[in-house]
Amino acid sequence: MPPQSNTTEQFRSKAMSVFAANQVKTDPDDLANWGTDWTRSFKVDPLAIVFPESVDQIVTLVKLAPEWGVALVPSGGRTGLSGGAVAPNQEIVVSLDRMNKILEFYETDKIVHCQAGLVTQALQDFAADQGLFYPVDFSSSGSSQIGGNIATNAGGIRVIRYGLTRRWVAGLTVVTGTGEVLRLNHGLIKNATGYDLRHLFVGSEGTLGIVVEAEMRLLPQPSEQQVMVLAIPDLHRILDVLRAFQDALELSAFEFFSELALQKVLAHRDVPRPFSKASPFYALLEYDANRIDIANETFESVLESGCVVDGVVSQSLSQASALWELREGISESIASFTPYKNDISVRIGEVPGFLEDVERIVSQHYPDLEVVWFGHIGDGNLHLNILRPADVSIDDFYQRCHTISPELFSLIQHRHGSISAEHGVGLLKRDFLNYSRSDEEIQAMRALKRVFDPHGILNPNKLLAA
Amino acid sequence: MPPQSNTTEQFRSKAMSVFAANQVKTDPDDLANWGTDWTRSFKVDPLAIVFPESVDQIVTLVKLAPEWGVALVPSGGRTGLSGGAVAPNQEIVVSLDRMNKILEFYETDKIVHCQAGLVTQALQDFAADQGLFYPVDFSSSGSSQIGGNIATNAGGIRVIRYGLTRRWVAGLTVVTGTGEVLRLNHGLIKNATGYDLRHLFVGSEGTLGIVVEAEMRLLPQPSEQQVMVLAIPDLHRILDVLRAFQDALELSAFEFFSELALQKVLAHRDVPRPFSKASPFYALLEYDANRIDIANETFESVLESGCVVDGVVSQSLSQASALWELREGISESIASFTPYKNDISVRIGEVPGFLEDVERIVSQHYPDLEVVWFGHIGDGNLHLNILRPADVSIDDFYQRCHTISPELFSLIQHRHGSISAEHGVGLLKRDFLNYSRSDEEIQAMRALKRVFDPHGILNPNKLLAA
Secondary structure, eight states: OOOOOOOHHHHHHHHTTTSOGGGEEOOHHHHHHHTOOSOOSSOOOOSEEEOOOSHHHHHHHHHHHHHHTOOEEEESSOOOSSSTTOOOSSOEEEEOTTOOOEEEEETTTTEEEEETTOBHHHHHHHHHHTTEEOOOOOTTTTTOBHHHHHHHTOOOTTHHHHOOGGGGEEEEEEEETTSOEEEEOTTOSOOOSSOOHHHHHTTSTTSSEEEEEEEEEOEEOOOOEEEEEEEESOGGGHHHHHHHHHHHSOEEEEEEEEHHHHHHHHHHSSOOOSSSSOOSEEEEEEEEGGGHHHHHHHHHHHHHTTSOSEEEEOSSHHHHHHHHHHHHTHHHHHGGGOOEEEEEEOOGGGHHHHHHHHHHHHHHHOTTSOEEEEEEGGGTEEEEEEOOOTTSOHHHHHHHHHHHHHHHHHHHHHTTOBSBSSSOOTTTTGGGGGGTSOHHHHHHHHHHHHHHOTTOOBSTTSSSOO | OOOOOOOHHHHHHHHTTTSOGGGEEOOHHHHHHHTOOSOOSSOOOOSEEEOOOSHHHHHHHHHHHHHHTOOEEEESSOOOSSSTTOOOSSOEEEEOTTOOOEEEEETTTTEEEEETTOBHHHHHHHHHHTTEEOOOOOTTTTTOBHHHHHHHTOOOTTHHHHOOGGGGEEEEEEEETTSOEEEEOTTOSOOOSSOOHHHHHTTSTTSSEEEEEEEEEOEEOOOOEEEEEEEESOGGGHHHHHHHHHHHSOEEEEEEEEHHHHHHHHHHSOOOOSSSSOOSEEEEEEEEGGGHHHHHHHHHHHHHTTSOSEEEEOSSHHHHHHHHHHHHTHHHHHGGGOOEEEEEEOOGGGHHHHHHHHHHHHHHHOTTSOEEEEEEGGGTEEEEEEOOOTTSOHHHHHHHHHHHHHHHHHHHHHTTOBSBSSSOOTTTTGGGGGGTSOHHHHHHHHHHHHHHOTTOOBSTTSSSOO
């Protein structure tokens, strides 16, 4: 990267050759707001925020950036949890907020061609208006944007049935680090004409190109869903419950959370406790409502075998959404504790041993701290949130957690698991990447970075140290 | 590439440092057999065939190849249709035939860890033995190998429901052009730790690395399937039939073929004509047998609207497989005509206009030739086979077809379609790549080739001209 010697005023005067005055923000409040994501542990210090309104403006900016001596941080809904959209070092934040339109709807193909700044929920709503369904969903979908979903290959709560964002990207337009516009795959189902670059950009966290448009595939609306919440006496029973239900019917979701997670949600939202008696763990299942008989039968069998001790089932859409709040409210309810988030995964077959590993680490290293467990255990994905005590500074707390991480990550490495299952690497996990990727893989990733971003201007220092 | 100055004997003596004598073949018949694929239009001239039995042997060979001045052609079941596995220029063919074992089965994950030389049908059979299902299927699955399926991202007859090979690759081991072994993704569902290199190698046709092992994901067995064959009076009604059935139920397959295609199968196999009266086109549908009532209702409605004129439905598994023969026998039945294969696709919404384009080209340029139409119209994928008259030489025939191709490909380019939907690029479509990929994309592909194969020893001249 060229040295960064721009003052705000110098940048403003240069930027006027590309942007209108109302497309550039440099007020301290704006810098703080658009310069960060949902992490709260990184220094935030952007030079400016720009709000392009066309692909051409982004191309022009990217081509000028090396000359101007500025790096660019692509920015979506800023709901990331790994610092991938944080601007710590006088970067220009390139917000996609104003490129949020649906450009075209291909009805026969069930494909929406949209700009990257489209909010995930707006895509879900558009789909519903057409009698269709966009299946990727998570608690931040009211703020997150499709471009960010693609850049992180977002997962969420229905991966068990519908996979990750990658699966729904039928076409992708990116601006590379040299300002080239690649329009990839054009919504085709079958296209065997060489390397599928689309998949390289999905999950690349804005380090290879800026996602500017996408063609997202929709599905027919699923039949009505029913939600069941179960009280589970023991962490190790969760996998037995999962298997019993998976053998009996197709699950749309299988989430679990701990009693402490539930307590945090109850303290934060006006929702009732699902059972009068607390239980160490809970599971939330979703499935086609017309399978209710089989679901009930399966419930009876897991109750009998002692894998669950109680259960409740939704009788209406509003009850279903109230039950979902118990799970979806967790992240928000613990945000004020600046949690240290572990987002880890292994193959499903490794889950039992992996849970033992994690329990040991927690009891050895965090006996004095609150640990909130939840996650998508049907995908092998566990969210382990260590809460910061009010009297410990963020720096000290993260320092302590970072010191413990290598021990946990070694165990994950031993099981060929992932140190970042769905949150991405960003700044938070960058220095631990070697626990999930080999030296040869990391060298290859660096070489690919040089191909698409030879000047090192795209989200530098994220994912790979510059 | 280094100059190629090896004699057979020189190579044999070098190869003995890596391989046992029975792992190297240089007899003319063997060279002819393993040096080609199902195309019959390319010069075949390999220096030798080697049969490695371990990843280590492949690594050693790849590392020595630049020094030895030889290029390598990775070779699976040799059922390819674009010359991707042809060795025209004194290459060493690296056959995976002897690396055909299942290494491990992860039951909880429903994942098979296998060597790349495992025959597709052997994976299907293994899955069935476990009460599971490997959904990728095509007429060559009795010969094709998993490694080749991955290298070409094979599609086939059930893409409409289950997608392409890519979707089932949970982990992948490749040997790059520098002899590095990359073990990618390890069967994880969620793994957001940087660029997903796995997807770059899927569909790369052996030009970036040699696929040596894979972790393939299986599915629960689907319920019993029923097959329906319909007689359709007019090409343009096919899409209406597809829509009617897709709106009513989930299709596992929707294939179409022309009367001439049927005639070729009937001449080649001992199967009966499905209807007493010939029809210009036919469609074959497959769906869950328990949906028979809805399927019958839909049949009545398309019969009434004139979209179909007759129909037959399978009453047993053997009847279902007899009906499938009508479609799956086509490729084999026309092989002796050395057909010029067009494997083209567009977005589904573009299919009607695209069919008009193709009809015009056929009537203008091939009025004197037999044209066999079939394909996976539910994926937007059409196979247009021009049959070679017995009195025209292969060279002259291909020359003529190649001269006409640009006009067809221009129309496909205009619709942002693919000039190779599922057969890959290989040698056959290499010089037409620009009709489906932009100059910028092709430049990026070349740069990626240099990253993973800096010596240019992996399948040179395939996909991209060296």
